[in-house]
Amino acid sequence: MNENISNDIIKHYLHTLTQRAWLAPLMYLLSGGALLGLSTNLAKLAGDIQLPALAFLFWSIAGAALILLVLAAFRRNLPPVNARTIEYYAISGLLGVAGANLLFFSAIPHVGAGFVALIITLPPLLTYVGALALKMERFQVLRAAGVISALAGAVTLAFHKLSAPDANYLWIFLALIGPVLLAIGNLYRTLRWPEGVSSDALAPGMLIAAAIILLSVGFLPGFSLNVPTERSLPFLLITLQAMVFAGQFLLLFLLQKSGGPVFLSLLGSVGAVVGVPVAIVL
Structure with missing residues (x-):
């Protein structure tokens, strides 16, 4: 009798753990996706007030890196610095932050925040x-059907954008490179995750690397890191975007660790659910 009771308690405990194991990634996904959708619309507002995309992105990323670095210092969990982690920060920062977001933010004034919110799905x-090719995932009909169905509407609308008479093909093409960089970044971060390093230590390291990359781009001809000082609105938008980025990329690493690269990549779908309606309202 006692043995049966003990077995029932163990089964109930394991069932509870399983439920909680799915709850955390789901909450990370919904919260991170909402912040992603909000981010695209803040970038649209920045473009409307003639704030250069590179300047907006650089100062926002630098602010987010500072926020997460202070948080990591408070928790005594600063980003480790060695050859392995520097490689990780640099490549993750280039693919998942600096490269993809610079393309998205630069494209928004030309193709609209709604289109960018859609292609991040x-x-x-x-x-x-990529995960199937690298044998990180086993093929599952249900999962494949879910991913394809979630993308069907976005792909249809993307083709509709291309067929519009005033379509800017160059910026549409450049914007479409962004999802490719994000997908490669999703796989890279999982494959090369430094052993024993936590999510809240990796996130500020990646953002610092991204800020350095964007800073170097600012020295190239035709780019500027200057922020207009005539009004306070640009600084307000940068501050809001920095806070959004800090939450978004911290949740990204937490979701990457708990849900894997494919589950993580659904951030774009959630972001579109939030981003497109907000873009229409704005």
Whole structure:
């Protein structure tokens, strides 16, 4: 009798743990996706007030890196610095932050925040295909059907954008490179995750690397890191975007660790659910 009771307690405990194991990634996904959708619309507002995309992105990323670095210092969990982690920060920062976001933010004034919010739903398919090719995932009909169905509407609307008479093909093409970089970044961060390093230590390291990359781009001809000082609105938008980025990329690493690259890539789908309606309202 006692043995049966003990077995029932153990089964109930394991069932509770399983439920909680799915709850955390789901909450990370919904929260991170909401912040991603908000981020695209803040970038649209920044473009409307003639704030250069590079300047907006650089100062926002630098602010987010500072926020997460202070948080990591408070928790005594600063980003480790060695050859392995520097490689990780640099490549993750280039693919998942600096490269993809610079393309997205630069494209928004030309193709609209709604279109960018839609194409960030493309990484799930690309990530899933990459994960299958690298044998990080086993093929599952239900999962494949879910990913494809989630992308169907976005792909349809993307083709509709291309067929519009005033379509800017160059910026549409450049914007579509962004999801490819995000998908590669999703796979890279999982494959090369430094052993024994926590999410809240890796996030500020990646953002610092991204800020350095964007700073170097600012020295190239045709780019500027200057922020207009005539009004306070640009500084307000940068502050809001920095806070959004801090939360978004911290949740990204937490989701990467708990849910894997394919589940992580669904951030774009959640971001579109939030980003497109907000873009329409704005």
